[in-house]
Amino acid sequence: MxxxxxxxxxxxxxxxxxxxxxxxxxxxxxxxxxTRRAAERFQAKADALVILGGDGTTRDAALGCxxxxxxxxxxxxxxxxxxxxxxxxxxxxxxxxxxxxxDDRETTYRHEMVKARTESGESVxxxxxxxxxxxxxxxxxxxxxxxxxxxxxxxxxxxxxxxxSSVAGALDSLAPNEPGAIALRLVDEDASDQTVxxxxxxxxxxxxxxxxxxxxxxxxxxxxxxxxxxxxxDGERELEVTNETVEFHSVSDGPRLISxxxxxxxxxxxxxLKDGSECC
Amino acid sequence: xxxxxxxxxxxGERFAxxxxxxxxxxxxxxxxVGVGACAALEEDDYITSTHRGHGHCIAKGLxxxxxxxxxxxxxxxxxxxxxxxxxxxxVDSEMLGAxxxxxxxxxxxxxxALSISQKGExxxxxxxxxxxxxxxxxxxxxxNLASTWDLPVVFLIxxxxxxxxxxxxxxxxxxxxxxxxxxxxxPGINVxxxxxxxxxxxxxxxxxxxxxxxxxxxxxxxxxRFHGHFEGDQxxxxxxxxxxxxRKRDPIDTFSERLIERDELSEEELxxxxxxxxxxxxxxxxxxxxxxxxxxxxxxxxxFSQRVPDIDLFVEQAxxxxxxxxxxxxx
Numbered sequence: 001m002x003x004x005x006x007x008x009x010x011x012x013x014x015x016x017x018x019x020x021x022x023x024x025x026x027x028x029x030x031x032x033x034x035t036r037r038a039a040e041r042f043q044a045k046a047d048a049l050v051i052l053g054g055d056g057t058t059r060d061a062a063l064g065c066x067x068x069x070x071x072x073x074x075x076x077x078x079x080x081x082x083x084x085x086x087x088x089x090x091x092x093x094x095x096x097x098x099x100x101x102x103d104d105r106e107t108t109y110r111h112e113m114v115k116a117r118t119e120s121g122e123s124v125x126x127x128x129x130x131x132x133x134x135x136x137x138x139x140x141x142x143x144x145x146x147x148x149x150x151x152x153x154x155x156x157x158x159x160x161x162x163x164x165s166s167v168a169g170a171l172d173s174l175a176p177n178e179p180g181a182i183a184l185r186l187v188d189e190d191a192s193d194q195t196v197x198x199x200x201x202x203x204x205x206x207x208x209x210x211x212x213x214x215x216x217x218x219x220x221x222x223x224x225x226x227x228x229x230x231x232x233x234d235g236e237r238e239l240e241v242t243n244e245t246v247e248f249h250s251v252s253d254g255p256r257l258i259s260x261x262x263x264x265x266x267x268x269x270x271x272x273l274k275d276g277s278e279c280c
Numbered sequence: 281x282x283x284x285x286x287x288x289x290x291x292g293e294r295f296a297x298x299x300x301x302x303x304x305x306x307x308x309x310x311x312x313v314g315v316g317a318c319a320a321l322e323e324d325d326y327i328t329s330t331h332r333g334h335g336h337c338i339a340k341g342l343x344x345x346x347x348x349x350x351x352x353x354x355x356x357x358x359x360x361x362x363x364x365x366x367x368x369x370x371v372d373s374e375m376l377g378a379x380x381x382x383x384x385x386x387x388x389x390x391x392x393a394l395s396i397s398q399k400g401e402x403x404x405x406x407x408x409x410x411x412x413x414x415x416x417x418x419x420x421x422x423x424n425l426a427s428t429w430d431l432p433v434v435f436l437i438x439x440x441x442x443x444x445x446x447x448x449x450x451x452x453x454x455x456x457x458x459x460x461x462x463x464x465x466x467p468g469i470n471v472x473x474x475x476x477x478x479x480x481x482x483x484x485x486x487x488x489x490x491x492x493x494x495x496x497x498x499x500x501x502x503x504x505r506f507h508g509h510f511e512g513d514q515x516x517x518x519x520x521x522x523x524x525x526x527r528k529r530d531p532i533d534t535f536s537e538r539l540i541e542r543d544e545l546s547e548e549e550l551x552x553x554x555x556x557x558x559x560x561x562x563x564x565x566x567x568x569x570x571x572x573x574x575x576x577x578x579x580x581x582x583x584f585s586q587r588v589p590d591i592d593l594f595v596e597q598a599x600x601x602x603x604x605x606x607x608x609x610x611x
Contacts, residue, residue: 004455138478139477139482140471144485
């Protein structure tokens with residue numbers, strides 16, 4: 001948000017007459033909180049929420065939701081959490097959940113989140129990852145150079161993911177709904193006994209030196225002393241940190257995400273997609 | 281940034297007092313863009329500027345004394361006092377000119393980049409342009425050609441929210457001007473122009489691309505001019521509240537606060553810098569005020585690299601008129 005390409009306005013304009021579609025009437029400050037505030041209003045009224053964006057937008061929406069089922073469609077820069085799914089499939093899956101045609105206990109899951117907190121009380125929250133970079137300013141926000149990455153924490157680890165989740169995924173496996181997190185400290189690949197090949201950013205595959213990694217359960221944390229660096233969330237720099245103690249940990253009870261595959265499997269199994277049948 | 285702020289604040293005052301001829305368009309509020317960009321360049325990189333060019337000149341390393349002399353219309357100025365505020369240029373500093381024509385910088389930037397490419401040089405060109413310039417046909421031509429030929433040039437839009445008195449949204453349907461980059465198949469980046477680190481980083485990356493033969497980048501820096509379009513502008517197109525909101529994001533205040541917080545600058549050092557710069561600009565003003573005016577004869581100099589018979593005849597006739605008809609004939 002704001003919807004600079006006018007996708008939402010086009011949806012409203014092109015909607016069939018018998019479907020009531022309206023834009024949320026809200027003022028925009030042009031910041032992440034806009035997404036959260038919009039999500040809060042959907043939480044109060046909607047039965048499902050479809051998000052067009054990447055990890056950052058999904059996280060911001062998640063912060064405004066509690067139990068509202070979310071279906072995030074991969075249209076952002078960093079897309080670990082959103083699904084690369086056809087728009088019609090996504091819409092139909094959301095409709096099956098929203099209408100109660102499938103049991104949302106079988107088709108949704110709670111996604112863990114991760115957080116970094118400084119001793120002085122500031123914090124950064126990520127849905128897939130919170131990263132620590134040794135660049136000393138936020139600048140253009142994107143985490144550009146893998147050589148500057150000092151480590152961080154991930155809520156999910158899979159080698160087919162992107163960013164820090166890809167690095168963690170080369171060493172261990174962690175499903176998004178598993179409790180806990182994986183914390184990593186990275187070093188220059190030449191100075192490390194352990195290197196992995198990972199997709200660290202869109203269009204960037206590289207070898208990364210891993211100094212250590214730890215599986216953290218809920219309640220456990222990794223503590224790092226930072227002289228001068230930036231904390232990022234989901235691939236974007238967020239908070240400058242100097243002479244601080246930073247604690248990385250997982251956050252349970254994150255957003256409730258819809259698995260579109262599970263929705264259709266459930267619907268087919270229960271015969272929902274056949275005319276005249278009951279839900280699963 | 282402090283030098284630009286002081287230079288333009290004082291130039292505005294001197295203009296209001298009637299000391300400076302012509303117009304001045306001040307860069308106050310936009311300092312992070314010019315400085316962030318030029319700090320990402322190498323010394324021999326070219327820049328082209330706009331009608332609001334004092335900041336670009338200072339960021340490129342031009343001498344405030346000679347700039348002020350130019351603005352005062354004095355012989356010691358960069359263009360011997362003939363150009364004034366909107367035409368400061370110094371080819372020796374690879375500063376290819378401020379420009380009174382909106383959108384005239386990018387074609388020069390593309391041309392400079394073509395010369396770099398033809399000569400196989402290791403440098404780039406950067407063109408500053410305003411949000412209003414994006415609507416100019418020649419900007420499209422310049423960006424398109426640079427993209428087609430993968431020329432080493434960076435186009436940096438200073439979106440200060442108004443083209444003279446017209447809001448950006450009344451001039452363009454594109455929500456972000458950087459989105460227009462897609463039409464040229466080049467990267468388009470929107471950055472916070474009030475944050476010097478963001479501008480610097482974006483231009484650093486764009487310069488790298490240009491040097492690697494990957495062609496131009498279009499950067500849009502969102503910024504704001506704290507003064508009117510020109511000095512004396514009544515600013516009926518915007519309200520004070522909006523100006524105050526942007527002033528809270530003053531790029532000098534935010535960056536100096538950040539440096540102080542990080543113990544990279546002390547209040548005392550900042551105070552000393554301000555004092556030194558105030559003195560430097562005061563000296564520049566005194567120097568300009570006391571410098572010689574060009575003589576009427578000099579109006580015909582520096583126009584062509586070789587003698588042009590028609591100009592010689594014109595000068596002869598003009599001199600004759602000045603002499604009351606004792607030299608030369610009618611024209």
